[in-house]
Amino acid sequence: VFSHVVRGPEDPILGVTVAYNKDPSPVKLNLGVGAYRTEEGKPLVLNVVRKAEQLLVNDRSRVKEYLPITGLADFNKLSAKLMFGANSPAIQENRVTTVQCLSGTGSLRVGAEFLAKHYHQRTIYIPQPTWGNHPKVFTLAGLSVKTYRYYDPATRGLNFQGLLDDFGSAPSGAIVLLHACAHNPTGVDPTVKQWEQIRQLVRSKGLMPFFDSAYQGFASGSLDADAQPVRMFVADGGELLLAQSYAKNMGLYGERIGALSIVCKTADVASRVESQLKLVIRPMYSNPPIHGASIVAAILKDRDLYNEWTIELKAMADRIISMRHKLFEALRARGTPGDWSHIIKQIGMFTFTGLNPKQVAFMTKEYHIYMTSDGRISMAGLSSKTVPHLADAIHAAVTR
Ligand code: LMR
Numbered sequence: 001v002f003s004h005v006v007r008g009p010e011d012p013i014l015g016v017t018v019a020y021n022k023d024p025s026p027v028k029l030n031l032g033v034g035a036y037r038t039e040e041g042k043p044l045v046l047n048v049v050r051k052a053e054q055l056l057v058n059d060r061s062r063v064k065e066y067l068p069i070t071g072l073a074d075f076n077k078l079s080a081k082l083m084f085g086a087n088s089p090a091i092q093e094n095r096v097t098t099v100q101c102l103s104g105t106g107s108l109r110v111g112a113e114f115l116a117k118h119y120h121q122r123t124i125y126i127p128q129p130t131w132g133n134h135p136k137v138f139t140l141a142g143l144s145v146k147t148y149r150y151y152d153p154a155t156r157g158l159n160f161q162g163l164l165d166d167f168g169s170a171p172s173g174a175i176v177l178l179h180a181c182a183h184n185p186t187g188v189d190p191t192v193k194q195w196e197q198i199r200q201l202v203r204s205k206g207l208m209p210f211f212d213s214a215y216q217g218f219a220s221g222s223l224d225a226d227a228q229p230v231r232m233f234v235a236d237g238g239e240l241l242l243a244q245s246y247a248k249n250m251g252l253y254g255e256r257i258g259a260l261s262i263v264c265k266t267a268d269v270a271s272r273v274e275s276q277l278k279l280v281i282r283p284m285y286s287n288p289p290i291h292g293a294s295i296v297a298a299i300l301k302d303r304d305l306y307n308e309w310t311i312e313l314k315a316m317a318d319r320i321i322s323m324r325h326k327l328f329e330a331l332r333a334r335g336t337p338g339d340w341s342h343i344i345k346q347i348g349m350f351t352f353t354g355l356n357p358k359q360v361a362f363m364t365k366e367y368h369i370y371m372t373s374d375g376r377i378s379m380a381g382l383s384s385k386t387v388p389h390l391a392d393a394i395h396a397a398v399t400r
Helices: 016-022 047-058 073-084 103-118 134-140 158-169 192-204 223-235 267-285 291-303 303-334 359-367 387-399
Strands: 096-102 124-128 142-151 175-179 208-213 240-243 259-264 351-352 376-378
Touching: 016 073, 016 208, 047 291, 047 303, 073 096, 073 223, 073 240, 073 259, 073 291, 096 103, 103 134, 103 208, 103 240, 103 267, 103 303, 124 134, 124 158, 134 142, 142 158, 208 223, 223 240, 240 351, 259 267, 259 291, 259 376, 303 387, 359 387
Parallel strands: 124 142, 124 175, 175 208, 208 240
Antiparallel strands: 096 259, 240 259, 351 376
């Protein structure tokens, strides 16, 4: 009965790792998936995560019972506080409902399912370009996906006027997906002043902001600075949705730990919204896993562990920034044609190089360098040792 099933394509991002794993070359380099690597090219478990896990193991009172449908209560409270700030009026007035979800993707999906069932507008505008999984998550949840202009290939920067025009002509009430910081794949973010203009337009048109926050702490190295755009929207008293992930900033990729928050107008509405989120979650996966949430909660609630985390997070962000400078210098040293200053201007985990799919295919074939075909490279996968190899490959690709 399944003989008619045709083979589906590999995922455009995770499929890069599949191809990389099959390559026997000793010089191969995986710059596809956004996952942090050390200078030695190895995955990193943060020291503070090891410490938190040790505390959990030593605590004999811990059991493996089911969590509530909404997840670990401490984790939810601390996650909302991390993004909205300790003194957020929305939290103090109990206008926020937060539910633990399966990392950023799961949070987006639960939020989208909720909107498709309970929100009057089913159209969501996503930036062009955006993370490849966004349109799939929203479409499968029942939303209709449209794009807004975001990136200008000519300047390799923000197409701010295009964004304002597209928001201006969106139907009232439409949902707009906003990357909270460190836009994926472009590494191009609005300035604070531009965020303020975006906020005013979003509110005056009654658009519904849905923030995707996968990189808090990675853009600037500061958790508070990276939360600023979201906090600006919360401060005006309006509604919003927020998907948070701890994959990158705590290195908890495989723990699949994140949260969905919905900021409402009143505590009563927030509690009714939460009751409906439970009805979305229960038939999907019943309730979320306990381990990742316990690690995050242990770190966020202990001042020493929290401080240690911020230091390790800053070290990851700084190493990525140093890779930007090394790659930029290496291309300059080779006299590679073109203006490569966007490598040091863009922020977060990725550089959107401007290399085209043919050049990317060439670099994979001849240099065993793996990246997504849109020319995005994960700076977090680079090290001082591998920068020259990448620079050689880029130079060859643009001069052939
Ligand atoms: C990425 O964009 O590389 C990451 O967000 C990982 C993923 O799941 O695609």
